[in-house]
Amino acid sequence: MNQPNEITMHLDHALSARGASIPPETSDPVFTLDNVSVYYSDYEAIRNVTLPIGRNEITAFIGPSGCGKSTLLRSFNRMNDLIPGAHLKGTVAYHGTDIYGPNVDPIEVRRKVGMVFQKPNVFPKSIYENVAYGPKVNGTKGNLDDLVEECLTRAALWNEVKDDLKKSAYALSGGQQQRLVIARCIAVKPEVILMDEPCASLDPLATAKIEDLMVELASEYTIIIVTHNMQQAARVSDRTAFFTAELDENEIRHGRLVEFGRTRELFSSPTDPRTEDYISGRFG
Amino acid sequence: MSHLQLTNQLAGKGTPLRDRIFMWLLFLSLAIGVFTLAVLLTYVTIKGWPRLDIRLFTNMPSVRDPENAGAQSAITGSIWVISFTALVALPTGVMAALYLEEFARPNSRSQRFIEVNIQNLAAVPSIVYGILGLAVFARALALGQSVITAALTLALLVLPVIIISTREALRAVPRNIRDGSLALGATEWQTAYRQTLPAAIPGIATGTILALSRAIGEAAPLLLLGAVSFITFNPDGVLSDYTTLPIQIFNWTKDSREEFQVLAAATIVVLLLILLAMNFVAIWIRNKTQKRW
Numbered sequence: 143m144n145q146p147n148e149i150t151m152h153l154d155h156a157l158s159a160r161g162a163s164i165p166p167e168t169s170d171p172v173f174t175l176d177n178v179s180v181y182y183s184d185y186e187a188i189r190n191v192t193l194p195i196g197r198n199e200i201t202a203f204i205g206p207s208g209c210g211k212s213t214l215l216r217s218f219n220r221m222n223d224l225i226p227g228a229h230l231k232g233t234v235a236y237h238g239t240d241i242y243g244p245n246v247d248p249i250e251v252r253r254k255v256g257m258v259f260q261k262p263n264v265f266p267k268s269i270y271e272n273v274a275y276g277p278k279v280n281g282t283k284g285n286l287d288d289l290v291e292e293c294l295t296r297a298a299l300w301n302e303v304k305d306d307l308k309k310s311a312y313a314l315s316g317g318q319q320q321r322l323v324i325a326r327c328i329a330v331k332p333e334v335i336l337m338d339e340p341c342a343s344l345d346p347l348a349t350a351k352i353e354d355l356m357v358e359l360a361s362e363y364t365i366i367i368v369t370h371n372m373q374q375a376a377r378v379s380d381r382t383a384f385f386t387a388e389l390d391e392n393e394i395r396h397g398r399l400v401e402f403g404r405t406r407e408l409f410s411s412p413t414d415p416r417t418e419d420y421i422s423g424r425f426g
Numbered sequence: 427m428s429h430l431q432l433t434n435q436l437a438g439k440g441t442p443l444r445d446r447i448f449m450w451l452l453f454l455s456l457a458i459g460v461f462t463l464a465v466l467l468t469y470v471t472i473k474g475w476p477r478l479d480i481r482l483f484t485n486m487p488s489v490r491d492p493e494n495a496g497a498q499s500a501i502t503g504s505i506w507v508i509s510f511t512a513l514v515a516l517p518t519g520v521m522a523a524l525y526l527e528e529f530a531r532p533n534s535r536s537q538r539f540i541e542v543n544i545q546n547l548a549a550v551p552s553i554v555y556g557i558l559g560l561a562v563f564a565r566a567l568a569l570g571q572s573v574i575t576a577a578l579t580l581a582l583l584v585l586p587v588i589i590i591s592t593r594e595a596l597r598a599v600p601r602n603i604r605d606g607s608l609a610l611g612a613t614e615w616q617t618a619y620r621q622t623l624p625a626a627i628p629g630i631a632t633g634t635i636l637a638l639s640r641a642i643g644e645a646a647p648l649l650l651l652g653a654v655s656f657i658t659f660n661p662d663g664v665l666s667d668y669t670t671l672p673i674q675i676f677n678w679t680k681d682s683r684e685e686f687q688v689l690a691a692a693t694i695v696v697l698l699l700i701l702l703a704m705n706f707v708a709i710w711i712r713n714k715t716q717k718r719w
Contacts, residue, residue: 219609221605221608221609224605224608226531226532226533249611249612249613250611252608252609252610252611253610253611256609256610257605257609259602259605259606259609261602263600263602263603263605263606264606265603265606265607265621266603266624266625275607275610275612275620276610276611276612279607279610279611279612279613279616279620280610280611280612323606326606326610327609327610330610330611
């Protein structure tokens with residue numbers, strides 16, 4: 143176990159330069175999870191998560207399949223509400239307000255907390271309409287040309303599509319579609335962007351573009367990303383939360399948060415043996 | 427290993443007899459359907475050929491002058507009735523399907539009950555709808571023997587089919603399109619109206635046209651509703667008297683004079699051509715707008 147491990151060494155090289163400037167503790171959290179458990183009917187998908195999400199930081203959720211990290215991600219913008227039987231215990235505080243509180247409208251939450259999905263889910267409309275859709279349903283009237291250009295530029299897509307704005311979004315490649323989804327997301331001017339394995343269906347080149355984009359967007363937005371790719375977590379994130387699936391006393395599987403900390407430290411000197419096993423590729 | 431040895435090893439016994447017999451059985455079953463249609467089409471076309479001319483469209487039916495009688499009032503009547511059927515059934519059916527698919531709680535007891543009932547309604551014989559139309563629209567609502575009575579009755583007849591095909595079209599729209607819309611802060615109504623429904627329009631159009639092509643060929647319910655009468659004018663409004671193509675065909679085939687038999691055959695060809703055209707449009711829409719999700 144003390145032998146230098148090829149994979150961890152490789153991850154050391156991947157670690158982002160941003161990591162150095164991150165304070166050890168999250169000082170100004172956008173979200174604070176306190177003892178959050180998410181259920182699908184009776185089944186507890188993830189148990190007792192307590193976690194802060196720092197402003198303008200990239201937080202990565204990693205862990206094996208079935209550990210509940212996507213479920214947890216979807217509780218930040220109340221997307222789990224749409225699944226019949228899904229409910230949550232604990233508090234998900236957004237700037238101190240529990241977003242599951244009685245007077246909170248999930249639609250308002252989703253305007254502040256945008257989401258990018260695993261498979262690029264562009265709408266069957268033109269590129270322009272894809273970006274303009276969010277502002278339109280949120281009641282923005284008038285000419286949206288400037289906003290569309292601004293969002294596409296920020297998503298590093300404008301130069302590739304500026305002459306084809308009226309073309310169907312389906313004509314774009316997978317990587318372009320995913321950047322379009324990001325442009326569509328920031329058009330609503332959210333504060334937080336959730337990304338659920340945004341590069342899972344992309345080739346390495348398209349992945350690299352999305353990763354660069356994430357780092358750039360982090361100056362303005364708070365990003366939470368779920369990823370199966372540990373190198374990706376190491377490359378882009380400031381903090382990492384490692385989850386795993388465990389059997390409880392009743393032999394029922396549920397997700398747990400094992401370790402949370404600065405990415406740099408979590409990958410180079412994990413405190414929990416399960417984290418070490420996972421990032422060194424011994425399981426998962 | 428020589429070339430010949432290898433060839434011998436790869437040689438099989440060919441398709442077993444049992445497989446070939448089964449394939450021929452399948453083909454035979456298909457042939458029965460196609461053959462029947464071909465005979466039917468050939469027969470009516472040959473029989474109706476002498477009268478398949480412009481007079482069929484320009485002249486009114488006549489009892490005394492079968493040589494010059496036409497089916498204009500039946501053609502315009504069918505168009506009036508089917509247009510109003512579509513006008514009533516399409517929005518109602520689409521809205522009902524939208525509610526069931528997007529807003530009603532899935533798998534609840536009441537949802538399942540409604541679902542089974544819609545399936546059953548689609549299988550109710552059309553004559554039963556005729557009785558319903560006669561009691562409710564013609565008598566209770568005092569709409570009498572009018573275009574609107576026929577249209578409302580046929581609308582009820584095709585409604586279940588439109589609801590079922592619309593629901594299928596809505597269900598074919600991937601979940602992640604809805605998620606994408608909702609994640610941008612759209613309401614469920616905005617998502618249904620601006621994303622799911624437009625994406626489902628090709629499927630809805632196809633299903634609706636096929637349902638209407640069933641309605642345009644219906645005679646049974648309209649016979650009950652009093653469309654039998656001999657009509658020599660085109661409808662001039664929704665409360666007007668009317669006749670339709672199937673009714674006209676029915677009336678002529680009852681007459682023993684040969685001229686009317688020929689006339690009926692010619693009118694059947696017209697009705698079949700309308701049906702084929704509607705089905706063609708449905709297929710065309712489906713092929714043209716095939717989505718790759």
